[in-house]
Amino acid sequence: MLPYSFIGKWDYTNPATPVAVDIPMTDKPDWVFVKNLTDWGDTTAVTSVESEWFSSMAQGSFIAMDQAMTTNALSSNVGTSGGFTFIDQTNPPTYARVAVTGVNGTTGVVLTGTTTGLAIGDWVRLINIVGAQELSGPILYQITAISAGVSFTLGYFATAAGAGFSVVNGTTGFYQKVYPGFMYPSKQYVIGITQATQAKVYFARKHDFTPGELVDFQIPVPYGMTQLNNLTGSPPYPQNGFGNKPGAPRVLSVINSATESSIVIDYDTTGFTAFAQPLSAAFSSGHSPATCFPAGSGVVPFNGSATIPQSPPGTNLVDSFDNRAQYVMNLGINVVGPAEAHMVVMAFKADFNNAITNA
Amino acid sequence: MTVSIASLPPQIQQRYNAKLLSTPEHNLIHQLFATPVELPDNNGFIDRQSRYDRLDLFEVPLDDAQNNPPPQSLNRVDVDCRVRVYATYIVLTRQVTITNEDPVLNSAAARLGQSLRETQDALQRDNLESSASVINSVGGVNGDIPTEMSISDVDDVFTILQNNSAEYITNIVEADLKFGTSPIGDAYGCMLTTRMIPVLYNMTGFVKKFQYPNISQTLSTEIGGANNIRFFVSEQGSVSPNASMLGNDIANCFVAAKESYKVVWQAGGKARFIYLPPGYNNDPCMLRHTAGCSFYQGQCITNDLWIQNLRSTGI
Numbered sequence: 087m088l089p090y091s092f093i094g095k096w097d098y099t100n101p102a103t104p105v106a107v108d109i110p111m112t113d114k115p116d117w118v119f120v121k122n123l124t125d126w127g128d129t130t131a132v133t134s135v136e137s138e139w140f141s142s143m144a145q146g147s148f149i150a151m152d153q154a155m156t157t158n159a160l161s162s163n164v165g166t167s168g169g170f171t172f173i174d175q176t177n178p179p180t181y182a183r184v185a186v187t188g189v190n191g192t193t194g195v196v197l198t199g200t201t202t203g204l205a206i207g208d209w210v211r212l213i214n215i216v217g218a219q220e221l222s223g224p225i226l227y228q229i230t231a232i233s234a235g236v237s238f239t240l241g242y243f244a245t246a247a248g249a250g251f252s253v254v255n256g257t258t259g260f261y262q263k264v265y266p267g268f269m270y271p272s273k274q275y276v277i278g279i280t281q282a283t284q285a286k287v288y289f290a291r292k293h294d295f296t297p298g299e300l301v302d303f304q305i306p307v308p309y310g311m312t313q314l315n316n317l318t319g320s321p322p323y324p325q326n327g328f329g330n331k332p333g334a335p336r337v338l339s340v341i342n343s344a345t346e347s348s349i350v351i352d353y354d355t356t357g358f359t360a361f362a363q364p365l366s367a368a369f370s371s372g373h374s375p376a377t378c379f380p381a382g383s384g385v386v387p388f389n390g391s392a393t394i395p396q397s398p399p400g401t402n403l404v405d406s407f408d409n410r411a412q413y414v415m416n417l418g419i420n421v422v423g424p425a426e427a428h429m430v431v432m433a434f435k436a437d438f439n440n441a442i443t444n445a
Numbered sequence: 446m447t448v449s450i451a452s453l454p455p456q457i458q459q460r461y462n463a464k465l466l467s468t469p470e471h472n473l474i475h476q477l478f479a480t481p482v483e484l485p486d487n488n489g490f491i492d493r494q495s496r497y498d499r500l501d502l503f504e505v506p507l508d509d510a511q512n513n514p515p516p517q518s519l520n521r522v523d524v525d526c527r528v529r530v531y532a533t534y535i536v537l538t539r540q541v542t543i544t545n546e547d548p549v550l551n552s553a554a555a556r557l558g559q560s561l562r563e564t565q566d567a568l569q570r571d572n573l574e575s576s577a578s579v580i581n582s583v584g585g586v587n588g589d590i591p592t593e594m595s596i597s598d599v600d601d602v603f604t605i606l607q608n609n610s611a612e613y614i615t616n617i618v619e620a621d622l623k624f625g626t627s628p629i630g631d632a633y634g635c636m637l638t639t640r641m642i643p644v645l646y647n648m649t650g651f652v653k654k655f656q657y658p659n660i661s662q663t664l665s666t667e668i669g670g671a672n673n674i675r676f677f678v679s680e681q682g683s684v685s686p687n688a689s690m691l692g693n694d695i696a697n698c699f700v701a702a703k704e705s706y707k708v709v710w711q712a713g714g715k716a717r718f719i720y721l722p723p724g725y726n727n728d729p730c731m732l733r734h735t736a737g738c739s740f741y742q743g744q745c746i747t748n749d750l751w752i753q754n755l756r757s758t759g760i
Contacts, residue, residue: 176571180686213692222690223590224579224756262687269575300522302749304578316609318522318750321501333498333520334749370690372583372590379578381749382522383493406491406525407576407745409568 090434106205111413115433116141124427131155137421139170168420175411178265189256194244210261218256220369225275228291241345246288251278268411273379279361289347298402300334300382308364309376334381472666472679475569480707526745534737557738572744573699574683577754590690593759596650609750611702621658629670637698638682640760698755705751714741
């Protein structure tokens with residue numbers, strides 16, 4: 087019998103309000119444990135001071151040891167959710183769709199009776215949102231807040247709505263948790279574009295564009311601002327308007343904060359048709375989504391400047407087309423550990439687990 | 446003991462037929478139109494290619510003073526593609542290989558080869574799915590967004606590629622004096638899932654491959670054509686589950702023009718089969734063989750205007 091191989095060790099310290107943690111791994115583990123180094127051996131009452139998962143266990147489950155107050159005695163614990171979830175990003179799990187009872191087109195709050203299995207940072211798709219069908223379909227939204235059993239908030243969408251790109255409220259429909267693709271860079275569905283000398287483009291989830299990268303657009307007629315369409319290889323001013331340079335716009339700066347996903351591009355849209363989300367009925371009658379997609383590598387802006395290129399030109403290598411798929415072990419809220427605890431994770435795999443089965 | 450059919454020992458009842466059954470293999474379509482590029486060894490792991498944009502036309506004549514006209518600026522676009530390494534292997538005990546009548550290692554090699562090629566194909570598929578711009582089919586009648594693909598959607602995507610000066614993949618299949626045949630125009634190539642076959646066969650104007658006037662220059666993966674697009678299908682074609690407005694599966698149908706995307710292989714990292722006999726890998730008692738394969742590959746879109754993801758439901 088061959089022993090387990092060591093895959094790796096990871097450390098993290100929880101914030102004041104712990105959230106689920108993704109641990110990227112180089113291999114598929116057969117045994118993972120996480121230990122609370124802060125509280126180990128003291129007299130604090132801690133749930134899941136040590137948690138484990140084996141590959142024969144169900145996704146999301148865990149076994150754990152709880153530490154009792156004053157005696158520091160351990161007792162066994164087991165759970166079926168909020169534990170360890172292994173995700174192969176090239177073949178992610180499929181989740182069931184869940185009923186939605188309302189979508190606020192301004193605040194991004196999605197009302198639903200079931201938030202089980204959702205965590206901040208998760209991606210969801212909205213399906214058949216009556217009254218606001220332009221929200222339905224391919225757009226992946228990222229969750230920024232959860233009120234358990236009541237609602238979750240699509241904060242990136244809400245930020246774009248706050249900038250003037252809100253939609254009418256939706257009534258009923260479904261949400262479905264999904265995982266986005268892993269190939270870099272990926273196209274993004276556009277939620278809003280400002281009319282400015284340096285336009286700002288809003289997305290519904292964190293994006294992976296980088297400063298200096300070239301991006302292009304496909305904006306269907308109902309969204310307005312079709313002047314941004316297919317700019318790769320476009321001629322210079324005056325054909326493209328407002329003194330813009332030829333070719334696709336360059337990303338000047340990016341924001342991927344807790345509630346805003348956006349890029350600023352070196353393209354003047356002040357006189358362009360305003361960008362607006364189409365009405366539900368108009369979208370339902372048949373249209374494509376507005377998309378922003380990679381168009382090439384560009385010169386990196388000078389450090390601290392949104393407009394001045396580096397001199398000599400800096401080469402942006404991080405915007406190369408790339409496969410960024412990983413194996414990820416998601417530590418759910420029941421095993422991630424208590425507030426501000428220093429946690430250590432170790433993972434192993436069984437070496438001899440892949441021989442053919444019937445020979 | 447009475448000898449009867451019921452009392453024959455299992456070894457007598459059974460004969461092992463050495464002719465193996467076929468293993469299902471997926472059609473490999475996603476590299477069909479990719480421009481192959483070789484990255485020389487010892488030159489890094491990112492392949493950069495550049496394109497100079499068109500200059501503007503200059504239709505205004507010089508005046509009589511013969512002043513120099515305003516200059517134009519030359520614009521260049523760089524596209525970077527990172528090469529990654531992929532590998533897998535299987536382990537077989539020596540006990541398996543010396544007791545089995547079947548040459549297991551041979552089958553292992555064949556299956557590794559299949560897995561390698563299908564992985565290469567799937568990587569390109571995932572790249573196109575992630576990065577290509579999107580057009581929804583809207584000409585269908587199923588009430589979803591996108592609808593099922595219709596001939597007007599085929600013409601729309603054809604028009605977009607023509608507007609973007611994209612070059613054809615294949616030349617015209619000329620008409621001939623054969624019953625039931627129909628010509629196919631100069632065409633772009635469309636890569637899509639086999640689940641789209643009923644949608645294509647129901648589409649007005651779709652010409653099945655066996656209705657081509659001449660099939661001498663077709664591939665087995667080609668299923669037919671419509672106006673100026675020819676369709677190539679694979680079991681591992683791209684599908685986005687539940688991604689339509691009504692929550693139905695969407696087929697991502699990649700319509701490609703010439704030089705719209707590429708695949709990069711490292712010169713010293715091409716597809717390779719690796720066999721290690723017992724005794725390697727912490728195996729002091731020589732109990733295990735390993736058979737593995739590896740390759741180096743990068744994939745990227747080289748011109749975003751020349752490849753479109755025409756999305757369709759109805760699958």
